[in-house]
Amino acid sequence: MSAPAWPVALLLGATFALGPAAQAGAPAAASLADLSLEQLREVVVTTVARRPERLEATAASVYVISADDIRRAGATTIPEALRLAPTLSVARADANQYAVSARGFNNVLANKMLVVIDGRPVYTPLFSGVFWEVQDVMLEDVARIEVVTGPSTALWGSNAVNGLIHIVTRNAAATAGALVSANWGDRQRSAALRYGFDGGAGGHLRLYAKSYDRQDTHRADGLSVGDAAAGTQVGFRGDWALAQSTLTLQGDAYRSHIDQGATTRRLGGANLLGRWERTFADGSDMSVQAYVDRTTRDQPGAVIDKLDTVDLIAQYGFRPADAHRVLLGAGYRHARDDVTSFDAIAMIPAVRTMGWGRVFAQDEIGLTRRLAVTLAASVETNPYTGAQLLPSVRLAYRPNAESTWWGAISRASRAPSRVDRDYVQPARPPYLIAGGPDFVSEIAEVYELGFRAQPVPALSYSVTLFQHEHSRLRSLAPTAQGLQFQNGYRGRTRGVEAWARWRVTPAWRLDAGLSLLQQKLALSPGAIDVVGVQGLGNDPRQSWSLRSSVDLSARVGWDVSVRHVGELPAPRVPSYTAVDSRLAWRLAPRTEIALVVQNLFDPSHAEWGNPANRVELERSVLLQLRWQP
Template structure:
């Protein structure tokens, strides 16, 4: 979706050398000339429209935050196997393959290294606006999501705090995964994949009956995970030679139905199921003798179109994450069952309060129940076998005001009350100035919070008051003050998105370090992060496209209680995707990822066993080649995908988390 074509051209007529002062004069004089009037589309030529940044549909250069769009073609060209891998294309995003060895053996996806944990608990993740942020440890279990890559229309990644729109836990960023409308997936589709340790079958059927359109997708995936032994071990001790138990079988079933009730009213229903046996654990520690995931959700979303582009909507959803597990640890065999339930209702209203302005406002109520005796066991406490409840109430709003054709203000915020930490307010103010057609500056400042997970709150409430560390202050929310300056520009076929950011973190929570508990302050962590991000997109001729991302910066911290935040933002990370259409049948792509050396809390520094302070820099190259043809008049495609082409063996996140070697797979797809 894009705006009208630009009908005006305003070249710079300033004579003389292109010095910095002359360029600034050109920008100012032309900006003032444009401020007097002209059509709005003069500033919005070919700009994609996003839906997630402020809960208003906006051209990307008028959003109050930086946003990366990963569209369906990018997902396809990337050759990604897991959903988590797609986010390697986002500037500033850190992704580690299957980094969690304890609860889910799942990947880490975290925006900026300083706040990286195996559970990625400082970033909100939504699917069609439905939060999939897990209550037990926070973050997302990516393999347990009832979704397949084939059903994703696009992903909007908000690069920076956005608690003003989505509340606590939108602390470092937000990912909103938007699925395809059933109207776009009519007919049948079969996809079969086989390769090195990986197999998958997907079948999708889309139909339509009058004003009702629907889609059903089922899939079965087998993944043997990491290599059983670490090739470049840092120590000869057995623990550091063996990789994690992470084989998995994933069964997915997803239904989406959209019914146009009237010309103004639409009703959407979604159901999803994800299940199957999973391995989890590491040598010498907790491992699952048997573990099975059983997750499902139901969502109902009603929308009514109002005058002047307004809308009223009500969304309800219910989610259950269930784990059946027998765990083997130092105490023998334990019951590792866990059940996480969520009930949520949200109302949202968009309208025009006055000329040149739009307002979205609304509220939501959520109730979570968490049952996980093994992970939350508190001795003889009465809560040992009970559900841990969590209540959340929110009120939000965002006003967009076009003061002039070239000047847009966004002012908004969230008031939130929860069971654990009480009431918080997270405001945001941003201004976007279209200096010239195709060139926009953004200035923004916001506040954001992260509420404790159930695990953190139980540790604080019960373990610290049970005789170990009595009489200590209660845990508070994590806080961040974030400021950024952004620039978006179009130069012929080149799109540029550049951002400078400054984040001031305080009250950072750590419950895993004994020194944090003994100090009496689990919110002792503070850090200052400064950095930059760059996105480039360009067409190199009619058949070749290049997408490049670069980010870097640094962190300053007093590293309270020995929790290391310094050096935990890579000095640089970059990705490059080059895709080329050779002819009507053949397509190819190459993707490169590179990350500088980085320090994480889990790095496990030990000079005597060759485990350094840093996880070393790494580089990876993936490739894909596709051939399109007809089978019985139906469209078909065969693709050869190779990940880690150079068979690089390096560590991500920890020195016992070695990336798998070269993985090659063949995919056949038929649209029937």
Template sequence: MPNNVMAQDESVYALEELSSLDFDDLMAADVQVTSAMKRLQNMSETAASIYVLTNKEIRESGVTSVPQALKLVPGMQVRQLDNNQWAITSRSTAGKHSSKLLVMVDGQSIYNPGFAGVYWETLNIPLYDIERIEVIRGQGGLLWGSNATNGVINIISKHTSDTRGTFAQVVTGDQIDHKADFRIGGGLGNYSSFRVFASTEETDASTKSTKSTIANDDGRKKSVGGRIDLSLNDEFSFITQAQYTSIDMGQNLRLANLDTYQRVYLQDQYTREHFQIMAKLEQTLSSTSNQMIQASVSSQQGEQLYYKDDFVITDIDYQMNTLVKDVQIDWGLNYRYTSISIDETDYFTNIQNIDSYNHFGGFLQAQFTLLPDELKLIIGNRSEKNSFTGWEHQPMARLLWTPHSKHTFWAAISQGVRIPSLLEYNNRALASSSGIKTEIVGNADLKSEKSISKELGYRYTENSWGIDVSLFHTKARNVLAVEAIPNATFTLINLNFVSDADLTTYGGEAVIKWKPFDKITTELGYSITAYEYDLPPGTTEAIGFDSYLRQVIVKSQYALNPEHSIAAIYRIESGEAYDTADFSVLDLTWNWQITPVVAFSLTGNNLLYGKHLEYNNTNETYTVPTYIEASYYAKITAKF
């Protein structure tokens, strides 16, 4: 094998090893991340509230999906609507159609243009091929663009040189009929490697819904995909990957009767098909400069009783990182074109007849060293033009102070932008009501939501323990609200979207990691978030309401011996934001490495508390949640 390929493979292997290190090694190694500054850097040098979920923790926790894995991240709002659907965000109230959290797979955005959020049930990435998940709580708009005001999730997959051979996995349990995964990887000559995978899953329905005796949240999911990594020489590397996912799932709906406009509860079977393909070329120009160009296409089609959509999103991104004396300069350009097809139904009609829109711009940031090895200043701005609100700007300034190798202080002030989603801008929707025809009406005059966020943070790292604390205060204007306007005879009520509200959000997160003994690793996470709306007369909140949320997460992993380990996660959720009772749940997993090739695990989720609602926000149009139950499943894996 040529030396340059060996060197690159060794670098990737080091990252893979990092994801499998124990607590002591992680504390000593200073985990490297990419999402906070859009280039590789040490986590201790990151002026942001960031958390890294490693492959080792994902594997040992027994989770079976990305949304379930995000429950392991302190400060993340992860609420389960039913066995298929999720509401996920950070530093805000989560909804099924949350639009302020950017989610990416290896830098490729997977959002849905209709509501600018994520269909989490279609995110069927093989967990065993994830190297790590980087989660930024707080604004990431300068580097990643609009609608990243509450956070950024970047799911980073393994290099194919680390997934050679054959891997098979089977999961079954009381709610999972079967989940089977298969992956094969290998080399393609001396310069490249590959992997291909396939997955099929079938799940059972819950036993109780909020509005019906029997829930309707069974599901079927299939995925197939692959990746190729090509190392041309010392200067060039190339990645291409693709995935196709098909789902067919049940849901309970709250709709209006088309004759009487009375609220009715129905059962629906909905389908979605998603296809993503991405290619990335990276080039090292010199010892101080490199560049990257990435192109991707995402196709999404869905059909349910009230809504049918078909989107094709094309993204092109270019970025250059360079060092000029002691100043680190990063800049980039981006372009996105979205093709739109939304079929009109009895419940949805188009107002503006939009069939496409585009989005383009660029960013520039610079990192200055004010005091060598101690004080750094990062400033920058992103400017973008979109088809809905025109030019938008997202400036940012961050200060990083490291007075000692064990202590890091940081502060940040930034402006984030949330662009109105297509549904808020273009569509008229029939909402359920009590006998009066009620329509939710889009508004082409909506303004972009602009939020000023101030953050403070502190990290301390010792050999056997560490602490990470962050505080934030965000003031947003032009926040989405709803204005009710009845006609003269009160036979029709228009719920018009307006951008007239203000929203103040504040709170903080704290994470303490501690390894008291060689065989025990523990982590304690605490977060609190408060929301305060300022609404003009005659309007109500479109998303959430004045409320607060508190969360406590306690995680522990105990290695009984080299073959057996136990992982426990205890989570307490309290607050008013989801109109549910406070609850606490326990997840337990026993891992057994039977042979170097075969492993077995047994997991129990949502233990102790019994059936409970995690989401009951009646403002969520159409959504009917179910009670979340205790569940048990077994998993066996084989790697050859």
């Protein structure tokens, strides 16, 4: 039996053997905790239309990771939780860094995915992406993670080209009392404490604190990479229900350090967010959100970066007629980025003050009882290229209550970052590499066709076909001033993403996912590049996953997942199949202990990097405790 096939056979054999037993032996109270969320018609998402809507009617490729999914997977970080979405490509580069993307262009500095935590984009203008080693929340407080693949730029702005990840935490009213969680393992240790209480004036508050300690990873030759890390984070959230409105205040502060050989990378930051929402008597609604964010990054040999961000956005939704639902909004983000460089690299100017402004509008039109079209567009300005129009058209057809056909055409962009325009290497002339003074936004014209169905209450599935036509992708070309970033590449990305959820019995659920990708990129006529297409990302042509969740009894739950990732082409990373297992016991109604084993049948495998120095991710064992007194 081939390597990719035998873990699946083991999983299916075990679950089919145990599934009937679980059904017979487990009372109703022991069934999967999120069974109501398994019914597609009851899942509500807020990301696609910037308002609540049922997943079944959404004209987009959406996968929802529930709170129970995260718990049963034994995830301890946001990227590990994101592995649960079969539409995402998640590769771990070392103890702290991940490459996360969708539909191609994956990299530890991936720049075509927008990530949002409770409406707050966690975005760095350095490279238009996310530093995953500093993004953290208390996972026990996460209500769900909405993963939208495909463009979301019409409502969320530039950089949501290949998708948007929205991490939504629970309302403070849902987290009353104390919760303690702890993880002890051979590769990591962590602990978290949360306490929720009455906030007065019809409100609720929660406070939390957490810390972690991660061990070094190792190369194939056994040498340590020297990337151990430790950090702490504290935060709060308060929610108040007023007469016809709600008010949310929340904030976080963190500090961490990461070994990097003989030096140490030091990271820190804090944010504060406020959101006011009101529903009026005529059914219209309005929301205003503002946040401030401060991040610092002291990375010896690279940069010392201090980024201050202020962001304000407001939107108003109303119905001018029965067949129309209109959303109007505007936002502005102001940032001051101060980069102190070392001799190796620099940003010129060292300090840049930047502003991004945008207005957006959407009209959801019910053409017939079964057919609806959504027209949306935003006009956005950025510090480098001025205004750009980002439109989309989405069509949804519901032939019956159990299924939805949908299609979309969108224009998306990835706005220039500081690296694209301001980067120089070395810090003083003559420069070997420099940002391009004429670098403009990367553009994607995207076509999608999808089908989503729940033919019976226990089974739901989704299939999406997509094609992205890319232009003005980044290249590195020789000039009289040295190598400069230019917009030299164009090409096409097409593929299929599919997932299914089957509740085999009240106590047993199977989840499966598949992603197929074909990418063809080439230089535009007259363009020159010295790096090659591997500089744009490294992606598998295919990946799939299978996950089984079984309640063996009222107190015992067992989860097994198999994920296969195809070979990465350049630099070459061999394909791998990983099997993870989690066995949990409920010691009391609100107390659980679990044993998590990752990479169960393989001592190690690589997921990212050059063969000479890449990390081999070793088998790991983790004991988890969750206690709510």
